[in-house]
Amino acid sequence: MVKKLFIFAFCFLFLTSFAFAAKEEKTEPRNVILFIADGTGPTIMHLLIQYAKLAPKSPFQDRQSTLEKLINEGKLSLVHNDTAFSIVSDSAAAATQFATGHKTQPEALGVDKDLNPVSSVLIEAKEKGKATGVLTDTYVLDATPAGFFGHVESRKDYTTLSKNLLEVKPDIVMGGGFNHFVSKANIESGDLENILKKVPYAAEIEPKNKDDKTFETLLKSGYALVFDEKGLNKAKANKIFGLFAAEGYPFNIDGLKTAPSLPVMTKKAVEVLSKNKQGFFLMVEAGEVDWAAHTNDAATTLREMLEAEETLAYLKTWVDNHPNTLLIITADHDTGGFGFNYQKISKEEKENKMDKGYIQGKYDYITLDNLDKLLEQKASFYILEKEFKALPKEKQTPQNALKIINDNLNLNLTLKQIDLEEDQTDFSFNKAIKKASENLGIVWNTKKHTSSPLLIIFYGAQVKAPNFMHNTQIAQIIRNYFNEEQ
Ligand SMILES: [Zn+2]
Incomplete structure (x- = not known):
């Protein structure tokens, strides 16, 4: 009898704790992290995957990048990025399309094809009480982040974009672009002298904001304002505005100086945003892959991808420990049309390579050590x-x-x-x-953008997504995910 009672009590406890667990699961807030690798067409993503897998000196222990693991363990689809009027997209139209779900014109931000302002998934997440953030290694008013808070006909209208940003006020804003928040008069008046003492790149500032009041508005917006990695590490506030360079960051290969790297910014942003009990939306941009590809510089492109990889490794682990999180990784467009191609080989080089045992015929099919050479x-x-x-x-x-x-x-x-x-x-x-x-063996088709289809990876929370989709559908998938929340 005692034994039976014990079993009954045990079952009761087990069932009730199970019910509580199920209830907890249901009320857990939902998070979305959207990772945009700018200009990163499939062949640039593949460069990272091949480097990890094939380079003789690859530092990846299991020869698998996190990017490849995310593809294998998540859901992979292809993305079209055509705009309302064009086959080729720029960053502004693409950002608008995946942030708002509306097709638009190239170079326009946060407006539909007729230039009417439209809402973004970041603005809607904020309305739901979620914490929000955007961060980039270019400048914070650059097209990709600005697609989530701006409404302008031209992506170059930085004065309006700065106002839009300070109206939306995401909890986390990080990147470069101090220049876009100060006017010439702000600098010449000497009013900012005390602040500029804290800015390690002060000598590089070239003011670009046309409104003398913008910087004052920023100061009064309730943010902890930080200008270097040290300041970011010390910041304890729930609202952080980091301006870590006058414009974009230097390339990784050239050294970031005092700016925090993409993984450092991402980790801080996730730590701060995840304190919100309603969940969060965060957009992370690896923006300089695009800049490197525009210069047709494969080694610099790969180094930017390795920084993206480090960020993805952090995010994958975080998502594995926080099941109600949807991680989306994609690109806005391809830049450069990158690849390797085989080429004719001279008699002399052929003999040299044949000595090593791996060249036949009259072509060099590009040996694996070319990947190490990039580093x-x-x-x-x-x-x-x-x-x-x-x-x-x-x-x-x-x-x-x-x-x-x-x-x-x-x-x-x-x-x-x-x-x-x-x-x-x-x-x-x-x-x-x-x-x-x-x-x-490196070949680039162009120094501009191409119409290549893009990869998109969904990881973490399960969502329905077509195998071949348009980038406007990304906004809809995020909306659906947030709307299903109990
Ligand atoms: Zn772009």
Whole structure:
């Protein structure tokens, strides 16, 4: 009898605790983290996956990037990004389309195709009482973040965008772009002297806001205002506004100076936003993949992807521990049309490679060590071109161009291999360095955006999504997920 009672009591306890657990599960708030890798078409995502998997010196222990794990463990679809009037998209139209669910015109933000303002998933999440945030390694008024809070016909209308941002007031705003919040008069009056003492990049500021009152509004908006990684780490507030560079960040390959990296910002944002009992919406942008791809610089692009990877590794673990979270990873458009291509091989190179046992026929199909070679590049093409152009005119010779290229890309090329002649006076350094990278089998179709379809990965919470979708449907999936909340 005692035994029976004990079993009964045990079952009762078990059932009630189960009921409580189920109830708790139901009331748990829902979170959405949208990770946008700007300009990152499928071949750039694949560059990271191939580097992890195939590079002889790959630092990935199981040769699998988090990006590949997310694809395998989550749901993968393809995305169209055509706008209301065009086959090719820019960041503004794409951001508007996935933030609001409306098709629009290129270069417009937060408006439909007829330029009427439309609401975004961030604004709606805020109306539901959720915490919200946007962060980027470009500038905070750049097109991708601005698609979530701005309403302008032109993405360059920074004065209106700064007002829009300070009206919406997401709890977390982080990135570069101090320039867009101060006017010339603000700086010249000396009123900001005390604040500028705390700004490590103060010497680089070039004011771009046309309204002298914007900065004062920002100061009164209830944010902890921080300007470097140290300040961010110390910030205890639930509302943080981080301006970590005058414009965008430097490329990772060139060193971030005092700015926090994308994973550091993301971790802080998630820690702060997840304190809200109603849940949160966060948009994270790896924005400089696009900038690197615009310069057709594969090594710099890969380094930006490795930073994105570190951020995704953090987010995957966080989502695994917080089941009511939907993590979406996608791109706004492809930049550059990147790839590797096989190429004709000289007799001499062929013999050299055949000695190592892996070349047949008359082509070089690009051996795996070319992936390691990318990580040997010491600075971005952007910085190397600046270095060359800073030389006195008489020293801007083909020989010096070759030396900068060989030293910094760790290559051993001849003038002929970068399409230069000994006495050439009028040439483009940029073309020469691009030619150098072609020796690694690298090919880019363009320095602009392409119409390539994009990848999208849904991870964490289960959602229904078509296998091939339009980017306007992303907004609808986020809305549905939030609306189903009990
Ligand atoms: Zn973009």
